[in-house]
Amino acid sequence: MSVASIGKYEFEPLDKVENFHGNQLTYLNWEQHLLFCAPVCLPLPPEMPFGAFMKEVLPGVYSKHPDFKEINWDEVTWTLDGDDFTPNMAASLADNGFGHKSLLRFWTPGLDGIEGSHS
Amino acid sequence: MSRVVSITLQNNDDARPIIEAIEKDNPEATVNIYPGMVKIDCEGRLIIKQETVEELLGREWDVQELHLSIISMGGNVDEEDDYFELSWNL
Amino acid sequence: MAEKRKKKLGIKQRYSMLTRGLGWDTTYQDMDKVFPYDNYEGIIIHDWEGWEDPFRLTMDAYWKFQSEKEKKLYAVIDSFAQNNGHLGITDARYVNALKLFLTGVSPLEYQAARGFTHVGRHFRGVGPRVACQMQAIDELRHVQTQIHSMSHYNKYFDGLHSAPHMHDRVWYLSVPKSFFDDARTAGPFEFLTSISFAFEYVLTNLLFVPFMSGAAFNGDMATVTFGFSAQSDEARHMTLGLEVIKFMLEQDERNIPIVQRWMDKWFWRGTRMLALVAMMMDYMLPKRVMSWREAWDIYFTEAGGALFADLARYGIKPPKYADIATKEAEHISHQAWHIFYNYTHAAAFHTWVPEKDELDWLSEKYPNTFDKYYRPRLEYLDKEEKAGRRFYNDTLPMLCQVCQIPMGFTDMDDPTTISFEVSEYKDDKYHTCSLGCKDIFDYEPAKYVQAWLPVHQIYQGNCGGAEIPDVLKWYNFNLGADNMEYNGSPDQKLWDEWQAHRKKA
Incomplete structure (x- = not known):
């Protein structure tokens, strides 16, 4: 529906990709690990290789969790924007299908968080 | 479905005669006491009568003085010179 | 009482006599030009006298009762300040609820004053105009009395010094701010449905009644x-x-679907905002009156x-999703508190893990x-804090596009x-x-x-x-005093000193 208004109602979205200085936003969530209260938001260059993201970005977000060092990355399952996803480590985020404001979620089988509480 | 009307008043000296009057005129009302306040619930309707409050207070009492003591309420309001009533349409 | x-x-x-007949239909300007905002939302009014x-x-009675209320209130505020009333509170952790109130709620009272002043001008019916104008004055009184009352705490406690500045900038305060911005940028009927009905009638009891009883x-x-x-x-x-x-529903049946949609929308927006109140009740009152769940019931x-x-x-x-909101009453306070626990380093109030008897409660x-x-999560966080490894989340959270709360709800x-949830609009994604x-x-x-x-x-x-300390300075935070864990905070230190004096005395 359009907004009921007294005149023309058209405004620029505040979060267009151009506003992020060459980065695009990526949302990231480690499932069943709610010690981290919410998914995080990261401004990342679309040309960053997925492997670099894994090595340089992801640990900075989640390594405080005691389960983090237990993760067997070969067993991890991923979804990107709701679809099953197999990352290509050498390819860039963009070539892996990441757009502006894409949501990446991952599951770590066998790890149930603090005292099995999924935290 | 609950049809409870409700009024919440401060638990202080100004409100006490009003609370007492409500108890007198609405025998089926339930009075819940919380820190600082009193919540009175009653099925369907609840009335505050000027006459009863005045008797308890020993002076004239304008129904609108209720504004000084009320905290909250639930129900359709009917305000007159000599009473204040809350009700849901049954 | 024989003679009345x-x-x-x-x-x-x-x-x-004192309200009607004060208005008139304009003759040298079209009424639609004088009142340009009261019909574009699609609400059809046949008879404003309805x-x-x-x-x-009436206005004379209004002034009389309001001035009496003010006299009573100021007598108490004054005596509270004169007699060092802050020493009588149960625990300094409680003051953190006031910090959230002063930065998150009091500025809304001011927004409400602005909103009601605006719509009080723009209804062509005299009845709603008078009611809105009175309410605008009330709201101004609320913001003033709240600032005045809490200014006493500002003499001793951190985080209470820049409420309006923070309200416009700080991440979690965008939740209440955007709620009111949304309402005030709607038409006058939607504004009244959002603020007067959904918020004041359906939800405000949950804020003012059990929380104030808790105070x-x-x-x-x-x-x-x-x-x-x-x-x-x-x-x-x-x-x-x-x-x-x-009034809207009785005037024309075409108004019903519009009103229903507004109710659905504003009920939901209101419940989201109340997540803040839920955690105030379950976590921030050292002595608890009732749980959020009980208050919801x-x-x-x-x-x-x-x-x-x-x-x-x-x-x-x-309202649509009332069933989900009722299910949320079991979870929302814990999830909201956890969000603030994660990000207290970027908040102008302290958080903590409740003590054992509070966890039992x-x-x-x-x-x-x-x-x-x-509970397992809180006990883990407690253990970490006591071991000198207080947990903070170092990465900024993903926010909901509508309520603006970090996406911490399950x-x-x-x-x-x-x-x-996600929507696509003009080639961009919007997450909710x-x-x-x-x-x-x-x-x-x-x-949105x-x-x-x-x-x-x-x-x-x-x-x-670009750095978080820069952002916090832009928020006007006193770093290391306003933010971070309660244990070890200047607030706690001061409070403990007072308690030690009391014991000695």
Whole structure:
């Protein structure tokens, strides 16, 4: 529906990709690990290789969790924007299908968080 | 479905005669006491009568003085010179 | 009382004499030009005289009662300050609820004053105009009395020094701010539905009544008094909310679907904002009156149930997703507190892990959920804090496009999985935290793409700098005093000194 208004109602979205200085936003969530209260938001260059993201970005977000060092990355399952996803480590985020404001979620089988509480 | 009307008043000296009057005129009302306040619930309707409050207070009492003591309420309001009533349409 | 003073006119006649007949139809300008905003929303009004004021409060009586309320309130505030009333509160942790109140709620009172002043000008009917103008004055009184009461705490405690500045900038304060911005940028009928009905009638009880009772229980005389003094006006505001709904519904049946949609929208937005109040009640009151769950049962399930049963005769249904909101009452306070625990380094108030007896109380009040999902996490956080490794989340969170709360709420049927919704609009994705927020986005995407999401704004470079300390300075925080864990804070140190003096005395 359009907004009921007294005149023309058209405004620029505040979060267009151009506003992020060459980065695009990526949302990231480690499932069943709610010690981290919410998914995080990261401004990342679309040309960053997925492997670099894994090595340089992801640990900075989640390594405080005691389960983090237990993760067997070969067993991890991923979804990107709701679809099953197999990352290509050498390819860039963009070539892996990441757009502006894409949501990446991952599951770590066998790890149930603090005292099995999924935290 | 609950049809409870409700009024919440401060638990202080100004409100006490009003609370007492409500108890007198609405025998089926339930009075819940919380820190600082009193919540009175009653099925369907609840009335505050000027006459009863005045008797308890020993002076004239304008129904609108209720504004000084009320905290909250639930129900359709009917305000007159000599009473204040809350009700849901049954 | 044999002789009663006889008034010349009855209350109804008196009220009608003093309100109606004050307006007139303009002749040298078209009425639609004089009142350009009261029909574009699609609400059809045939007869403005059909407006009924439940409280027949004339202006002279209004001034009389309001001045009496003010005299009583200021006597208490003054004596509270003179007698060092802050020493009598149960625990300094409690003051953190006031910090959230002063930065998150009091500025809304001011927004309400602005909103009601605006719509009080723009209804062509005299009844609603008078009611809105009175309410605008009330709201101004609320913000003033709140600032005045809490200014006493500002002499001793951190985080209370820059409320309006923080309200416009700080990430979590964008939640209440955007709520009111959304309402004030809607038309006058939607504004009244959002603020007077959904917020004041259906939800405000949950903020002012049990929380203020909690303030009484925790020895905070100043807050109880302004709270209940404001609430005495609120009772009148609630009736305005119910009246505007009945008025719209009685005027034309084409109004029904519009009103229903507004109710659905504003009920949901209101419940989201109340997540802040939920955690204030379950976590921030050292002595607790009732749990959030209990308050929800009394004030929404029971009181709201009776209200919506009454409105059913107009064809109005209870708000969409009320069932989800009721399920959330089991979880929302714990999830909201956890969000703030994660990000207290970027908040102007302290958080902490509740003490053991407080955890036991939560276990007892939430027997189906607390031990299973939340207690192990809190006990772990406690252990970490005591070992000198206080947990903070170092990465900025993803926010909901509509309510602007970090996406920390779970699927209510699966409380270990975050709830995600997404919409596409003009080639961009917009993420929301719930079906309720998604519906709101999808109905008016052109409005919500303009949302000023604090995390995105930080990344765009609009909030004082690239590093978090720069952002916090831009928020006007005193770093190391206003923010971080309660244990070890200057607030705690001061409080402990006072308690030690007391013991010695």
